[in-house]
Amino acid sequence: MEIAAQIGDEVTSGLAYIGELAALGWRAAYFTFVGPFRGRPIRFRSAISQAMQVGVGALPILSLITFFIGLILALQSAYELRKFGALNYVAGAVALSMTRELGPLITAILVIGRSGSAFAAEIGTMRVTEEIDALETMAIDPVDFLVTPKFLAMIVMLPCLTIWANAMGILGGALFGVSAANFTWGRYLQASLDALYLRDITTGLIKSVMFGITITAVGCYEGLATGAGPEEVGRSTTRAVVISIFLVVMVDLVFTALFFFLGNG
Protein backbone atom coordinates (compact mmCIF):
# COMPACT_ATOMS: atom_id res chain seq x y z
CA MET A 1 0.00 0.00 0.00
CA GLU A 2 2.84 2.32 0.89
CA ILE A 3 4.51 1.75 -2.48
CA ALA A 4 1.22 2.45 -4.26
CA ALA A 5 0.83 5.70 -2.30
CA GLN A 6 4.39 6.68 -3.17
CA ILE A 7 3.81 5.98 -6.86
CA GLY A 8 0.58 7.98 -6.65
CA ASP A 9 2.47 10.93 -5.11
CA GLU A 10 5.16 10.77 -7.80
CA VAL A 11 2.58 10.67 -10.60
CA THR A 12 0.65 13.58 -9.07
CA SER A 13 3.76 15.73 -8.67
CA GLY A 14 4.88 14.78 -12.19
CA LEU A 15 1.53 15.85 -13.62
CA ALA A 16 1.65 19.08 -11.59
CA TYR A 17 5.12 19.77 -13.01
CA ILE A 18 3.90 19.22 -16.58
CA GLY A 19 0.97 21.53 -15.80
CA GLU A 20 3.38 24.26 -14.71
CA LEU A 21 5.49 23.76 -17.84
CA ALA A 22 2.33 24.01 -19.95
CA ALA A 23 1.36 27.24 -18.16
CA LEU A 24 4.80 28.72 -18.84
CA GLY A 25 4.72 27.57 -22.48
CA TRP A 26 1.24 29.03 -22.85
CA ARG A 27 2.34 32.42 -21.51
CA ALA A 28 5.37 32.47 -23.81
CA ALA A 29 3.13 31.53 -26.76
CA TYR A 30 0.70 34.29 -25.73
CA PHE A 31 3.45 36.93 -25.69
CA THR A 32 4.78 35.63 -29.03
CA PHE A 33 1.57 35.27 -31.05
CA VAL A 34 -1.07 37.39 -29.28
CA GLY A 35 1.10 40.07 -27.67
CA PRO A 36 1.96 41.86 -30.95
CA PHE A 37 -1.78 42.43 -31.57
CA ARG A 38 -2.17 43.95 -28.09
CA GLY A 39 0.55 46.54 -28.32
CA ARG A 40 3.45 44.39 -27.11
CA PRO A 41 6.01 44.26 -29.90
CA ILE A 42 7.96 41.05 -30.41
CA ARG A 43 11.49 41.31 -29.02
CA PHE A 44 13.15 40.67 -32.37
CA ARG A 45 16.64 41.82 -31.41
CA SER A 46 16.75 39.52 -28.45
CA ALA A 47 15.13 36.67 -30.40
CA ILE A 48 17.67 37.00 -33.22
CA SER A 49 20.52 36.98 -30.72
CA GLN A 50 19.07 33.82 -29.15
CA ALA A 51 18.54 32.27 -32.59
CA MET A 52 22.20 32.82 -33.40
CA GLN A 53 23.22 31.06 -30.20
CA VAL A 54 20.68 28.23 -30.48
CA GLY A 55 20.94 27.72 -34.24
CA VAL A 56 24.08 29.02 -35.89
CA GLY A 57 26.28 28.19 -32.91
CA ALA A 58 25.12 24.56 -32.99
CA LEU A 59 25.79 23.98 -36.70
CA PRO A 60 29.41 22.73 -36.60
CA ILE A 61 28.93 20.12 -33.89
CA LEU A 62 25.48 19.11 -35.17
CA SER A 63 26.88 18.66 -38.70
CA LEU A 64 29.66 16.46 -37.44
CA ILE A 65 27.47 14.30 -35.21
CA THR A 66 24.65 13.77 -37.70
CA PHE A 67 27.14 13.04 -40.50
CA PHE A 68 28.61 10.27 -38.36
CA ILE A 69 25.15 9.04 -37.33
CA GLY A 70 24.21 8.78 -41.01
CA LEU A 71 27.39 6.85 -41.69
CA ILE A 72 26.77 4.52 -38.75
CA LEU A 73 23.16 3.95 -39.84
CA ALA A 74 24.35 3.04 -43.33
CA LEU A 75 26.90 0.59 -41.92
CA GLN A 76 24.37 -0.99 -39.57
CA SER A 77 21.63 -1.34 -42.17
CA ALA A 78 24.12 -2.65 -44.75
CA TYR A 79 25.11 -5.40 -42.30
CA GLU A 80 21.62 -6.90 -42.59
CA LEU A 81 20.66 -5.83 -46.10
CA ARG A 82 23.69 -7.32 -47.81
CA LYS A 83 22.53 -10.78 -46.67
CA PHE A 84 19.65 -10.31 -49.07
CA GLY A 85 21.72 -8.59 -51.74
CA ALA A 86 19.73 -5.43 -51.09
CA LEU A 87 22.49 -2.91 -50.50
CA ASN A 88 20.75 -0.46 -52.79
CA TYR A 89 18.10 -0.02 -50.06
CA VAL A 90 20.67 1.50 -47.71
CA ALA A 91 19.92 4.99 -49.03
CA GLY A 92 16.21 4.70 -48.27
CA ALA A 93 16.82 3.18 -44.84
CA VAL A 94 19.16 6.02 -43.84
CA ALA A 95 16.91 8.74 -45.27
CA LEU A 96 13.80 7.41 -43.51
CA SER A 97 15.57 6.86 -40.18
CA MET A 98 17.06 10.33 -40.22
CA THR A 99 14.02 12.34 -41.29
CA ARG A 100 11.41 10.50 -39.25
CA GLU A 101 13.30 9.89 -36.05
CA LEU A 102 17.00 10.41 -35.60
CA GLY A 103 17.33 13.84 -37.20
CA PRO A 104 14.79 15.50 -34.87
CA LEU A 105 15.84 13.48 -31.82
CA ILE A 106 19.62 13.91 -32.14
CA THR A 107 19.12 17.63 -32.86
CA ALA A 108 16.91 18.00 -29.81
CA ILE A 109 19.35 16.20 -27.53
CA LEU A 110 22.23 18.32 -28.79
CA VAL A 111 20.22 21.50 -28.32
CA ILE A 112 19.30 20.41 -24.79
CA GLY A 113 23.00 20.08 -24.00
CA ARG A 114 23.92 23.41 -25.56
CA SER A 115 20.92 25.67 -25.10
CA GLY A 116 18.46 24.09 -22.64
CA SER A 117 21.20 23.96 -20.04
CA ALA A 118 22.31 27.51 -20.93
CA PHE A 119 18.74 28.80 -20.48
CA ALA A 120 18.54 27.25 -17.01
CA ALA A 121 21.99 28.52 -16.03
CA GLU A 122 21.41 32.04 -17.36
CA ILE A 123 17.97 32.51 -15.79
CA GLY A 124 19.05 30.68 -12.61
CA THR A 125 22.00 33.03 -12.19
CA MET A 126 19.69 35.98 -12.74
CA ARG A 127 17.42 34.59 -10.02
CA VAL A 128 20.32 34.25 -7.57
CA THR A 129 21.64 37.76 -8.30
CA GLU A 130 18.13 39.27 -7.88
CA GLU A 131 17.94 40.32 -11.54
CA ILE A 132 14.58 38.55 -11.91
CA ASP A 133 13.33 40.46 -8.84
CA ALA A 134 14.67 43.66 -10.40
CA LEU A 135 12.64 42.97 -13.55
CA GLU A 136 9.51 42.45 -11.48
CA THR A 137 10.00 45.64 -9.47
CA MET A 138 10.44 47.51 -12.77
CA ALA A 139 7.01 46.14 -13.83
CA ILE A 140 8.62 43.99 -16.55
CA ASP A 141 7.26 40.47 -16.88
CA PRO A 142 10.24 38.04 -16.75
CA VAL A 143 8.38 35.59 -19.00
CA ASP A 144 7.84 38.29 -21.62
CA PHE A 145 11.37 39.65 -21.28
CA LEU A 146 13.40 36.46 -20.93
CA VAL A 147 11.38 33.43 -22.02
CA THR A 148 9.58 34.75 -25.11
CA PRO A 149 12.72 35.49 -27.21
CA LYS A 150 14.08 32.04 -26.36
CA PHE A 151 10.73 30.44 -27.21
CA LEU A 152 10.58 32.20 -30.57
CA ALA A 153 14.23 31.39 -31.38
CA MET A 154 13.72 27.74 -30.48
CA ILE A 155 10.52 27.11 -32.46
CA VAL A 156 12.13 28.67 -35.54
CA MET A 157 15.64 27.28 -35.21
CA LEU A 158 14.96 23.70 -34.13
CA PRO A 159 13.11 22.76 -37.37
CA CYS A 160 15.87 24.51 -39.37
CA LEU A 161 18.55 22.57 -37.49
CA THR A 162 16.55 19.37 -37.99
CA ILE A 163 16.44 19.88 -41.78
CA TRP A 164 20.20 20.47 -41.72
CA ALA A 165 20.73 17.38 -39.54
CA ASN A 166 18.67 15.26 -41.96
CA ALA A 167 20.77 16.48 -44.87
CA MET A 168 24.04 15.82 -43.06
CA GLY A 169 22.85 12.33 -42.05
CA ILE A 170 21.99 11.51 -45.63
CA LEU A 171 25.39 12.83 -46.67
CA GLY A 172 27.04 10.54 -44.11
CA GLY A 173 25.10 7.58 -45.53
CA ALA A 174 26.13 8.65 -49.01
CA LEU A 175 29.79 8.40 -48.07
CA PHE A 176 29.26 4.73 -47.30
CA GLY A 177 27.08 4.26 -50.39
CA VAL A 178 29.68 5.75 -52.72
CA SER A 179 32.70 4.10 -51.14
CA ALA A 180 31.31 0.61 -50.41
CA ALA A 181 27.97 0.03 -52.17
CA ASN A 182 28.59 1.09 -55.78
CA PHE A 183 26.48 4.25 -55.60
CA THR A 184 27.40 7.49 -57.26
CA TRP A 185 26.69 10.67 -55.26
CA GLY A 186 23.84 11.56 -57.61
CA ARG A 187 22.27 8.11 -57.59
CA TYR A 188 22.48 7.90 -53.77
CA LEU A 189 20.73 11.23 -53.42
CA GLN A 190 18.05 10.19 -55.93
CA ALA A 191 17.51 6.89 -54.09
CA SER A 192 17.13 8.79 -50.82
CA LEU A 193 14.59 11.20 -52.28
CA ASP A 194 12.67 8.35 -53.92
CA ALA A 195 12.31 6.64 -50.55
CA LEU A 196 10.92 9.73 -48.83
CA TYR A 197 7.38 11.07 -48.80
CA LEU A 198 6.65 14.62 -47.77
CA ARG A 199 4.91 13.35 -44.62
CA ASP A 200 8.17 11.70 -43.51
CA ILE A 201 9.78 15.12 -43.41
CA THR A 202 6.79 17.04 -42.02
CA THR A 203 6.16 14.62 -39.14
CA GLY A 204 9.82 15.02 -38.15
CA LEU A 205 9.54 18.80 -38.34
CA ILE A 206 6.31 18.88 -36.31
CA LYS A 207 8.07 16.83 -33.66
CA SER A 208 11.03 19.20 -33.72
CA VAL A 209 8.74 22.18 -33.01
CA MET A 210 7.25 20.29 -30.05
CA PHE A 211 10.77 19.43 -28.84
CA GLY A 212 11.70 23.11 -29.08
CA ILE A 213 8.72 24.12 -26.93
CA THR A 214 9.56 21.38 -24.40
CA ILE A 215 13.26 22.31 -24.15
CA THR A 216 12.49 26.03 -23.73
CA ALA A 217 9.78 25.42 -21.14
CA VAL A 218 11.93 23.08 -19.03
CA GLY A 219 15.12 25.17 -19.27
CA CYS A 220 13.37 28.44 -18.42
CA TYR A 221 11.14 26.90 -15.74
CA GLU A 222 14.10 25.34 -13.96
CA GLY A 223 15.98 28.64 -14.20
CA LEU A 224 13.07 30.61 -12.76
CA ALA A 225 12.58 28.04 -9.99
CA THR A 226 16.23 28.22 -8.89
CA GLY A 227 16.61 28.57 -5.13
CA ALA A 228 19.00 30.78 -3.21
CA GLY A 229 22.75 30.27 -3.60
CA PRO A 230 25.10 29.62 -6.51
CA GLU A 231 25.05 25.84 -5.98
CA GLU A 232 21.34 25.91 -6.86
CA VAL A 233 22.22 27.10 -10.38
CA GLY A 234 24.19 23.91 -10.99
CA ARG A 235 21.32 21.85 -9.63
CA SER A 236 18.79 23.62 -11.86
CA THR A 237 20.98 23.12 -14.92
CA THR A 238 21.36 19.39 -14.26
CA ARG A 239 17.62 19.03 -13.66
CA ALA A 240 16.87 20.96 -16.86
CA VAL A 241 19.05 18.61 -18.94
CA VAL A 242 17.77 15.37 -17.40
CA ILE A 243 14.09 16.37 -17.44
CA SER A 244 14.33 17.78 -20.98
CA ILE A 245 15.82 14.55 -22.35
CA PHE A 246 13.13 12.50 -20.62
CA LEU A 247 10.29 14.73 -21.80
CA VAL A 248 11.61 14.98 -25.35
CA VAL A 249 11.60 11.18 -25.58
CA MET A 250 8.06 11.15 -24.13
CA VAL A 251 6.88 13.78 -26.61
CA ASP A 252 8.55 11.78 -29.38
CA LEU A 253 6.67 8.66 -28.33
CA VAL A 254 3.32 10.47 -28.11
CA PHE A 255 3.66 12.12 -31.52
CA THR A 256 5.03 9.01 -33.22
CA ALA A 257 2.06 7.03 -31.88
CA LEU A 258 -0.31 9.84 -32.88
CA PHE A 259 1.00 9.93 -36.45
CA PHE A 260 0.88 6.14 -36.62
CA PHE A 261 -2.73 5.89 -35.52
CA LEU A 262 -3.82 8.87 -37.59
CA GLY A 263 -2.44 7.11 -40.64
CA ASN A 264 0.44 9.47 -41.28
CA GLY A 265 3.00 7.18 -39.81
Place this chain on the structure above:
Amino acid sequence: MTVAMEKLSGEKNGADTKAADVLISVRNLHVRYAQREILHGINLEAHSGETVVILGGSGSGKSTLLRTMVGLEKPSGGEIWIAGKNLAVISAPDLKEIRKKMGMSFQGGALFGSMTVGENVALPLREHTKLEESTIEIMVRLKLEHVGLLGYESYMPSQLSGGMKKRAAVARALAMDPAILFFDEPSAGLDPIIAAGIDNLILQLKKAFHMTIIVVTHELASAFLIADRMILIDKGYVVAAGTPENMRDCTQPRVRQFLDRVAEPEVAGEMDYLQMLTEGTSNTEGTVEDKRGA
Protein backbone atom coordinates in the same frame (compact mmCIF):
# COMPACT_ATOMS: atom_id res chain seq x y z
CA MET B 1 -0.90 67.12 -1.49
CA THR B 2 2.79 66.73 -2.13
CA VAL B 3 4.56 66.19 -5.42
CA ALA B 4 5.27 62.58 -4.53
CA MET B 5 1.63 61.91 -3.70
CA GLU B 6 0.48 63.46 -6.95
CA LYS B 7 2.96 61.32 -8.89
CA LEU B 8 1.53 58.16 -7.42
CA SER B 9 -2.15 58.94 -7.37
CA GLY B 10 -2.17 60.93 -10.59
CA GLU B 11 -4.82 63.29 -9.17
CA LYS B 12 -5.01 66.38 -7.02
CA ASN B 13 -7.46 67.28 -4.30
CA GLY B 14 -7.13 69.97 -1.74
CA ALA B 15 -6.65 67.71 1.26
CA ASP B 16 -3.27 68.37 2.81
CA THR B 17 -3.74 66.72 6.17
CA LYS B 18 -1.18 64.63 7.94
CA ALA B 19 -3.23 61.51 7.20
CA ALA B 20 -3.33 62.29 3.50
CA ASP B 21 0.43 62.77 3.63
CA VAL B 22 0.97 59.09 4.46
CA LEU B 23 2.37 57.48 1.32
CA ILE B 24 2.99 53.98 2.65
CA SER B 25 1.03 52.34 5.42
CA VAL B 26 1.84 48.81 6.57
CA ARG B 27 -0.76 47.45 8.97
CA ASN B 28 -0.46 44.28 11.04
CA LEU B 29 1.67 42.60 8.37
CA HIS B 30 2.34 38.88 8.65
CA VAL B 31 4.58 36.98 6.26
CA ARG B 32 5.32 33.28 6.39
CA TYR B 33 7.56 30.97 4.40
CA ALA B 34 5.94 27.52 4.47
CA GLN B 35 5.16 26.81 8.13
CA ARG B 36 7.50 29.46 9.54
CA GLU B 37 6.22 32.95 10.24
CA ILE B 38 8.89 35.57 9.51
CA LEU B 39 7.01 38.80 10.25
CA HIS B 40 4.54 38.97 13.12
CA GLY B 41 2.19 41.92 12.79
CA ILE B 42 4.45 44.72 11.53
CA ASN B 43 3.10 48.28 11.50
CA LEU B 44 4.89 51.04 9.63
CA GLU B 45 4.03 54.38 8.08
CA ALA B 46 6.06 56.54 5.71
CA HIS B 47 5.07 60.08 4.93
CA SER B 48 5.71 61.87 1.70
CA GLY B 49 9.30 63.08 1.39
CA GLU B 50 10.42 61.15 4.45
CA THR B 51 13.36 58.75 4.78
CA VAL B 52 12.45 55.74 6.90
CA VAL B 53 15.23 53.36 7.88
CA ILE B 54 14.38 49.78 8.77
CA LEU B 55 17.09 48.54 11.11
CA GLY B 56 17.67 45.02 12.22
CA GLY B 57 20.21 42.27 12.57
CA SER B 58 20.77 39.39 10.17
CA GLY B 59 17.67 37.22 9.93
CA SER B 60 15.47 39.77 11.71
CA GLY B 61 13.04 39.93 8.77
CA LYS B 62 13.89 43.43 7.54
CA SER B 63 14.66 42.35 3.97
CA THR B 64 11.49 40.25 3.92
CA LEU B 65 9.56 43.36 4.98
CA LEU B 66 11.11 45.34 2.13
CA ARG B 67 10.43 42.59 -0.42
CA THR B 68 6.81 42.40 0.75
CA MET B 69 6.44 46.18 0.46
CA VAL B 70 7.48 46.07 -3.21
CA GLY B 71 5.23 43.10 -3.94
CA LEU B 72 7.92 40.43 -4.31
CA GLU B 73 6.48 38.41 -1.43
CA LYS B 74 2.82 37.81 -0.66
CA PRO B 75 1.80 38.57 2.91
CA SER B 76 -0.08 35.90 4.83
CA GLY B 77 -2.01 38.59 6.68
CA GLY B 78 -2.35 42.34 7.10
CA GLU B 79 -2.32 45.21 4.66
CA ILE B 80 0.22 47.27 2.71
CA TRP B 81 -1.35 50.50 1.48
CA ILE B 82 0.56 52.45 -1.14
CA ALA B 83 -1.23 55.34 -2.85
CA GLY B 84 -4.64 54.03 -1.96
CA LYS B 85 -4.01 50.46 -3.11
CA ASN B 86 -3.63 47.49 -0.81
CA LEU B 87 -0.73 45.42 -2.17
CA ALA B 88 -1.93 42.40 -0.20
CA VAL B 89 -4.94 41.99 -2.48
CA ILE B 90 -3.95 44.04 -5.51
CA SER B 91 -4.61 42.88 -9.08
CA ALA B 92 -1.64 42.25 -11.39
CA PRO B 93 -2.36 45.26 -13.66
CA ASP B 94 -2.71 47.60 -10.64
CA LEU B 95 0.53 46.27 -9.13
CA LYS B 96 2.26 46.92 -12.44
CA GLU B 97 1.06 50.52 -12.43
CA ILE B 98 2.18 51.07 -8.82
CA ARG B 99 5.58 49.53 -9.58
CA LYS B 100 6.19 51.96 -12.42
CA LYS B 101 6.28 54.67 -9.76
CA MET B 102 8.58 52.81 -7.40
CA GLY B 103 12.31 52.38 -7.67
CA MET B 104 14.29 49.65 -5.99
CA SER B 105 18.02 49.40 -5.46
CA PHE B 106 19.03 45.84 -4.62
CA GLN B 107 21.84 44.82 -2.31
CA GLY B 108 24.13 43.61 -5.09
CA GLY B 109 22.86 46.12 -7.64
CA ALA B 110 21.08 43.44 -9.74
CA LEU B 111 22.26 45.10 -12.94
CA PHE B 112 21.75 43.00 -16.06
CA GLY B 113 25.18 41.63 -16.88
CA SER B 114 24.51 41.32 -20.61
CA MET B 115 23.64 45.02 -20.95
CA THR B 116 25.77 48.14 -20.66
CA VAL B 117 25.16 50.58 -17.82
CA GLY B 118 23.33 52.87 -20.24
CA GLU B 119 21.10 50.05 -21.46
CA ASN B 120 20.34 49.07 -17.87
CA VAL B 121 19.18 52.60 -17.05
CA ALA B 122 17.28 52.91 -20.33
CA LEU B 123 15.43 49.61 -19.88
CA PRO B 124 12.41 50.86 -17.87
CA LEU B 125 12.07 53.84 -20.23
CA ARG B 126 12.14 51.60 -23.30
CA GLU B 127 9.64 49.20 -21.73
CA HIS B 128 7.11 51.67 -20.37
CA THR B 129 7.33 54.84 -22.45
CA LYS B 130 7.11 55.73 -26.11
CA LEU B 131 9.97 58.23 -25.88
CA GLU B 132 12.26 58.77 -28.85
CA GLU B 133 15.60 57.01 -28.59
CA SER B 134 17.40 60.39 -28.55
CA THR B 135 15.26 61.50 -25.57
CA ILE B 136 15.98 58.25 -23.76
CA GLU B 137 19.71 58.77 -24.29
CA ILE B 138 19.46 62.27 -22.77
CA MET B 139 17.48 60.92 -19.80
CA VAL B 140 20.01 58.14 -19.27
CA ARG B 141 22.82 60.69 -19.15
CA LEU B 142 20.82 62.82 -16.71
CA LYS B 143 20.18 59.89 -14.38
CA LEU B 144 23.82 58.84 -14.51
CA GLU B 145 24.86 62.41 -13.79
CA HIS B 146 22.63 62.39 -10.67
CA VAL B 147 24.60 59.44 -9.31
CA GLY B 148 28.01 60.66 -10.47
CA LEU B 149 28.46 58.13 -13.26
CA LEU B 150 28.25 60.35 -16.32
CA GLY B 151 30.49 58.93 -19.04
CA TYR B 152 30.02 55.31 -17.95
CA GLU B 153 27.09 54.59 -20.30
CA SER B 154 29.00 52.10 -22.42
CA TYR B 155 30.63 50.23 -19.53
CA MET B 156 29.50 46.71 -18.71
CA PRO B 157 28.47 46.10 -15.07
CA SER B 158 31.42 43.71 -14.68
CA GLN B 159 33.76 46.64 -15.35
CA LEU B 160 32.39 48.64 -12.39
CA SER B 161 33.45 48.59 -8.75
CA GLY B 162 30.96 47.65 -6.00
CA GLY B 163 30.10 51.26 -5.17
CA MET B 164 29.70 52.18 -8.85
CA LYS B 165 27.39 49.22 -9.38
CA LYS B 166 25.19 50.46 -6.55
CA ARG B 167 25.16 53.96 -8.01
CA ALA B 168 24.26 52.57 -11.44
CA ALA B 169 21.46 50.57 -9.81
CA VAL B 170 20.18 53.78 -8.21
CA ALA B 171 20.30 55.51 -11.61
CA ARG B 172 18.17 52.68 -13.03
CA ALA B 173 15.78 52.93 -10.07
CA LEU B 174 15.45 56.66 -10.78
CA ALA B 175 14.74 56.17 -14.48
CA MET B 176 10.96 56.46 -14.21
CA ASP B 177 11.11 59.37 -11.71
CA PRO B 178 9.65 57.29 -8.90
CA ALA B 179 7.80 58.75 -5.94
CA ILE B 180 9.18 56.07 -3.64
CA LEU B 181 12.69 54.67 -3.61
CA PHE B 182 13.56 51.45 -1.79
CA PHE B 183 17.12 50.55 -0.83
CA ASP B 184 18.17 47.10 0.33
CA GLU B 185 21.42 47.32 2.33
CA PRO B 186 22.90 50.21 0.32
CA SER B 187 26.22 50.22 2.21
CA ALA B 188 26.71 46.48 2.57
CA GLY B 189 30.08 45.25 1.35
CA LEU B 190 31.46 48.73 0.70
CA ASP B 191 34.43 50.40 2.35
CA PRO B 192 33.58 53.33 4.71
CA ILE B 193 34.45 56.02 2.15
CA ILE B 194 32.34 54.52 -0.64
CA ALA B 195 29.55 53.81 1.88
CA ALA B 196 29.61 57.46 2.96
CA GLY B 197 29.29 58.41 -0.72
CA ILE B 198 26.15 56.27 -1.03
CA ASP B 199 24.73 57.93 2.13
CA ASN B 200 25.37 61.34 0.60
CA LEU B 201 23.69 60.22 -2.60
CA ILE B 202 20.57 59.21 -0.65
CA LEU B 203 20.53 62.58 1.12
CA GLN B 204 20.96 64.42 -2.18
CA LEU B 205 18.12 62.45 -3.81
CA LYS B 206 15.84 63.30 -0.92
CA LYS B 207 16.74 66.97 -1.09
CA ALA B 208 16.58 67.26 -4.87
CA PHE B 209 13.48 65.18 -5.63
CA HIS B 210 11.60 65.19 -2.29
CA MET B 211 11.30 61.42 -2.57
CA THR B 212 9.98 59.03 0.00
CA ILE B 213 12.89 56.72 0.71
CA ILE B 214 12.77 53.41 2.54
CA VAL B 215 16.15 51.97 3.48
CA VAL B 216 16.87 48.57 4.96
CA THR B 217 20.23 48.42 6.67
CA HIS B 218 22.15 47.21 9.68
CA GLU B 219 24.81 49.94 9.35
CA LEU B 220 24.18 52.20 12.35
CA ALA B 221 26.26 55.18 11.24
CA SER B 222 24.54 55.23 7.87
CA ALA B 223 21.09 54.79 9.44
CA PHE B 224 21.48 57.71 11.87
CA LEU B 225 22.80 59.95 9.12
CA ILE B 226 20.01 59.47 6.57
CA ALA B 227 16.94 58.64 8.66
CA ASP B 228 14.05 60.93 9.48
CA ARG B 229 12.46 58.03 11.29
CA MET B 230 13.62 54.55 12.00
CA ILE B 231 12.20 51.25 13.16
CA LEU B 232 14.12 48.38 14.67
CA ILE B 233 12.99 44.88 13.82
CA ASP B 234 13.98 41.84 15.82
CA LYS B 235 12.81 38.30 15.13
CA GLY B 236 9.99 39.62 12.98
CA TYR B 237 8.64 42.13 15.52
CA VAL B 238 9.00 45.90 15.62
CA VAL B 239 10.79 46.50 18.92
CA ALA B 240 11.20 50.25 18.58
CA ALA B 241 10.17 53.07 16.29
CA GLY B 242 10.84 56.78 16.29
CA THR B 243 13.20 59.54 15.25
CA PRO B 244 16.95 58.93 15.43
CA GLU B 245 17.00 60.96 18.68
CA ASN B 246 14.22 58.83 20.19
CA MET B 247 16.14 55.74 19.21
CA ARG B 248 19.40 56.98 20.74
CA ASP B 249 17.60 57.69 24.04
CA CYS B 250 15.66 54.43 24.03
CA THR B 251 16.33 52.20 27.04
CA GLN B 252 14.62 49.09 25.71
CA PRO B 253 17.20 46.30 26.28
CA ARG B 254 17.08 44.87 22.76
CA VAL B 255 17.48 48.35 21.25
CA ARG B 256 20.42 49.10 23.54
CA GLN B 257 22.03 45.77 22.67
CA PHE B 258 21.74 46.54 18.95
CA LEU B 259 22.85 50.17 19.15
CA ASP B 260 25.67 49.48 21.61
CA ARG B 261 26.79 46.48 19.53
CA VAL B 262 26.64 44.00 22.42
CA ALA B 263 27.17 40.40 21.34
CA GLU B 264 24.60 37.69 22.08
CA PRO B 265 25.55 35.71 25.18
CA GLU B 266 27.69 32.72 24.28
CA VAL B 267 26.05 29.32 24.24
CA ALA B 268 27.40 27.35 27.19
CA GLY B 269 26.09 23.90 26.50
CA GLU B 270 23.61 21.68 24.71
CA MET B 271 20.64 22.76 26.86
CA ASP B 272 21.42 26.46 26.32
CA TYR B 273 21.65 25.85 22.60
CA LEU B 274 18.28 24.05 22.59
CA GLN B 275 16.76 26.86 24.63
CA MET B 276 18.13 29.45 22.18
CA LEU B 277 16.65 27.55 19.24
CA THR B 278 13.31 27.25 21.01
CA GLU B 279 13.23 30.96 21.82
CA GLY B 280 14.26 31.82 18.28
CA THR B 281 11.29 30.04 16.73
CA SER B 282 8.62 30.62 19.37
CA ASN B 283 6.24 33.54 19.56
CA THR B 284 8.01 36.22 21.57
CA GLU B 285 4.86 37.71 23.07
CA GLY B 286 6.82 39.29 25.88
CA THR B 287 8.51 41.75 23.52
CA VAL B 288 7.55 45.30 24.34
CA GLU B 289 7.08 47.59 21.42
CA ASP B 290 8.64 50.89 22.31
CA LYS B 291 6.45 53.50 20.70
CA ARG B 292 8.06 56.59 22.09
CA GLY B 293 8.25 58.99 19.26
CA ALA B 294 6.40 56.68 16.84
